[in-house]
Amino acid sequence: MKGKNLRDVAILGVGHTKFGRSPEKSLMDLFGEAALEAIRTSNIERGMIEAVFVGQHVGELTDGISNFAPFAAAEIGLAGVPAVRVEGACASSSVAFREAYLLIAAGVYDVVLVGGVERLLSAGTAIGTRALATSADGVYEFNAGLTFPGIFAMAAILYSKKYGIPLDELREKMAHVSIKNHGYAALNPKAQFYGKYGDLKVEDVLSSRMIAYPLTLLDCCPMTDGAAAVVLAEASIAEKHVEKPIYVLGTGQSSAGGIYRQRDVTVPMSRVRSCKMAFEQAGLTPEDVDVVELHDCFTIAEIIASEAMGFFEFGEGADAVAEGKTKIGGKVAINPSGGLIGKGHPVGATGVSQIYAIVKQLRNEMEPRELQVHNAKIGMTDTLGGDFGTICNIILSTERRGEA
Amino acid sequence: MGKLTFKAYFDALREGKLLGLKCKACGKVTCPPMSVCQECGADELEVVEMKNSGVIKTFTVIHVAPAGLENEAPYVVCEVETDDGPWLVGRLDIKPEEASIELVGRRVTITGQELPPERHYPDKERRVVPLFKLA
Numbered sequence: 001m002k003g004k005n006l007r008d009v010a011i012l013g014v015g016h017t018k019f020g021r022s023p024e025k026s027l028m029d030l031f032g033e034a035a036l037e038a039i040r041t042s043n044i045e046r047g048m049i050e051a052v053f054v055g056q057h058v059g060e061l062t063d064g065i066s067n068f069a070p071f072a073a074a075e076i077g078l079a080g081v082p083a084v085r086v087e088g089a090c091a092s093s094s095v096a097f098r099e100a101y102l103l104i105a106a107g108v109y110d111v112v113l114v115g116g117v118e119r120l121l122s123a124g125t126a127i128g129t130r131a132l133a134t135s136a137d138g139v140y141e142f143n144a145g146l147t148f149p150g151i152f153a154m155a156a157i158l159y160s161k162k163y164g165i166p167l168d169e170l171r172e173k174m175a176h177v178s179i180k181n182h183g184y185a186a187l188n189p190k191a192q193f194y195g196k197y198g199d200l201k202v203e204d205v206l207s208s209r210m211i212a213y214p215l216t217l218l219d220c221c222p223m224t225d226g227a228a229a230v231v232l233a234e235a236s237i238a239e240k241h242v243e244k245p246i247y248v249l250g251t252g253q254s255s256a257g258g259i260y261r262q263r264d265v266t267v268p269m270s271r272v273r274s275c276k277m278a279f280e281q282a283g284l285t286p287e288d289v290d291v292v293e294l295h296d297c298f299t300i301a302e303i304i305a306s307e308a309m310g311f312f313e314f315g316e317g318a319d320a321v322a323e324g325k326t327k328i329g330g331k332v333a334i335n336p337s338g339g340l341i342g343k344g345h346p347v348g349a350t351g352v353s354q355i356y357a358i359v360k361q362l363r364n365e366m367e368p369r370e371l372q373v374h375n376a377k378i379g380m381t382d383t384l385g386g387d388f389g390t391i392c393n394i395i396l397s398t399e400r401r402g403e404a
Numbered sequence: 405m406g407k408l409t410f411k412a413y414f415d416a417l418r419e420g421k422l423l424g425l426k427c428k429a430c431g432k433v434t435c436p437p438m439s440v441c442q443e444c445g446a447d448e449l450e451v452v453e454m455k456n457s458g459v460i461k462t463f464t465v466i467h468v469a470p471a472g473l474e475n476e477a478p479y480v481v482c483e484v485e486t487d488d489g490p491w492l493v494g495r496l497d498i499k500p501e502e503a504s505i506e507l508v509g510r511r512v513t514i515t516g517q518e519l520p521p522e523r524h525y526p527d528k529e530r531r532v533v534p535l536f537k538l539a
Contacts, residue, residue, distance in 0.1 A: 130524070140493060143519075143533045144493050145469055150464045154481070209467075213467070
């Protein structure tokens with residue numbers, strides 16, 4: 001990416017609804033709640049916001065709305081500003097964040113609000129599963145009835161055969177992703193499973209209901225209602241309004257076609273490229289990263305991501321999680337918020353929710369304190385849309401570029 | 405759109421013919437159809453009939469199906485590497501309870517199966533899916 005002349009950009013305030021089931025709140029109610037919290041904690045006049053970007057995946061199917069962005073801007077008193085909906089499946093709001101970042105960095109805007117929202121739990125499992133399937137290939141994958149758990153179930157089989165790990169052994173190692181992430185989510189008041197499943201055993205994961213063999217219910221993230229939002233600004237503006245601006249050091253994004261064209265999805269090339277782009281822009285390597293929120297839509301997905309992002313060698317991610325290397329205090333802390341599996345996955349909101357979690361970590365404000373990664377200075381997000389079709393990565397820091 | 409529409413591809417598959425697009429530049433075959441060669445990106449392609457055979461690379465058993473397909477579950481979905489090179493997603497013609505990791509590497513033949521259309525599926529008349537049978 002040509003990035004030499006880009007301006008520094010930083011995050012001011014952040015907002016996040018309680019993830020879970022919200023039948024009483026519309027998409028717009030959820031968006032408004034997160035957006036106003038982000039604006040309030042930015043200490044800016046609302047009129048300073050020049051544009052609104054919203055990540056929103058399947059409002060057409062869950063809530064009967066596609067043209068969400070202008071209503072969203074109007075909802076928070078910003079009718080008149082350019083308002084853009086960004087659709088990138090589960091990575092929608094990460095892509096929205098990156099577009100807003102690039103426009104501020106390029107000097108087009110100074111202050112932008114980025115949000116994301118989805119309402120999948122209230123839609124019910126059948127509608128939710130159909131809605132999510134729209135982010136795979138609608139012709140050549142959907143015709144066979146392939147679902148998202150099915151896509152990652154097939155990835156787990158490929159992983160088992162490729163690295164010669166017997167499937168039963170791999171399933172036990174995968175279970176540790178669920179145990180870890182549910183363990184953190186049980187402590188996180190914003191999480192869908194707050195206060196639940198904090199003490200899972202391997203056997204609990206293996207014996208829960210089969211969704212797509214070999215993935216059980218506890219290998220999967222849930223359907224979730226929720227929203228998240230952040231305010232982004234040119235760095236000097238951010239420094240005037242908040243005590244601890246969190247700087248964007250690097251971003252990456254990549255794309256891919258159907259899984260049948262990608263073939264070996266245990267090494268997703270879209271993710272390898274996106275991470276390379278983000279690390280190059282930031283001038284950093286995976287060893288520099290203290291805390292990560294990555295796309296654990298399924299247990300095997302966290303393992304594949306932890307390798308493709310460069311934290312572990314290919315084929316070693318399953319052992320790494322089973323050995324505790326991805327816990328808080330391990331080699332690299334992965335998903336201390338509880339991740340998608342424990343915190344929940346309101347698709348369009350997930351990318352900004354990950355950014356919210358990293359911002360809290362880098363400000364040393366993570367609550368409760370057991371979830372705080374000690375002395376975290378550099379954090380990274382990873383969001384996957386579809387079956388590796390869209391990947392977006394964001395690297396954040398407590399210091400400006402070149403000062404870290 | 406390339407030389408082979410999704411409709412023409414599935415109409416042929418329903419008759420048991422697997423069509424692909426052979427690249428005039430690199431000689432490799434693209435399937436399912438797309439606008440350029442999936443291997444080298446060239447756009448000079450010709451329709452060819454592929455061999456109806458391949459090897460299972462991975463599989464899953466879908467227990468929770470999307471809305472519209474609930475009556476079909478449980479069913480076995482797999483990816484097959486065809487003998488001409490491209491990978492395909494399709495259904496495997498076995499009982500779900502017979503599916504195990506031993507399927508990986510097994511040879512299959514490839515035909516087409518017609519299933520009921522679904523509200524959002526692009527072909528409003530029928531939904532054809534590659535059907536793999538253990539050889």
